[in-house]
Amino acid sequence: MALATVKDVEDRLGRPLTDAEKVQVTAWLTDLEAQALARGVELAALIEAGTLSAAVVTAIACSAVIRVLNNPKGVRQRTVSIDDYSTSETIDSAASAGLLYFTDVEWELLALGNTGDAFTIRSYGEPDCRRGWWVHTDQWVPYP
Numbered sequence: 001m002a003l004a005t006v007k008d009v010e011d012r013l014g015r016p017l018t019d020a021e022k023v024q025v026t027a028w029l030t031d032l033e034a035q036a037l038a039r040g041v042e043l044a045a046l047i048e049a050g051t052l053s054a055a056v057v058t059a060i061a062c063s064a065v066i067r068v069l070n071n072p073k074g075v076r077q078r079t080v081s082i083d084d085y086s087t088s089e090t091i092d093s094a095a096s097a098g099l100l101y102f103t104d105v106e107w108e109l110l111a112l113g114n115t116g117d118a119f120t121i122r123s124y125g126e127p128d129c130r131r132g133w134w135v136h137t138d139q140w141v142p143y144p
Contacts, residue, residue, distance in 0.1 A: 003061035012062045028065050060106045068100050
């Protein structure tokens with residue numbers, strides 16, 4: 001399942017993509033899906049189960065691709081000078097990496113069932129799906 005289409009990226013970018021960019025965008029969308037799978041997030045299964053919105057996944061994937069399209073070289077600051085005229089701009093650090101990645105906020109939107117943060121201690125136990133008891137250290141007796 002594709003996270004987004006080239007048309008989705010074009011719509012959000014606000015311009016048509018060149019043929020070369022279309023090939024790159026298709027590859028980047030595949031790379032993003034692989035990144036999610038590497039983290040154990042199966043986006044297609046979550047969408048199919050209704051746990052995650054396809055629109056959210058499409059928006060997040062397009063945002064990641066557009067960050068690279070807008071700044072493929074990872075430029076942080078740009079200065080243009082002509083004779084005695086000079087203009088300078090600084091690009092936000094999130095957009096200046098030039099790398100294809102999901103931001104921390106985007107991962108939070110994709111992370112499901114994560115109710116705690118690092119170093120969080122729950123004062124209650126997780127429900128046990130196995131009903132029964134241990135009669136000895138090596139013998140489990142399930143309820144009938």
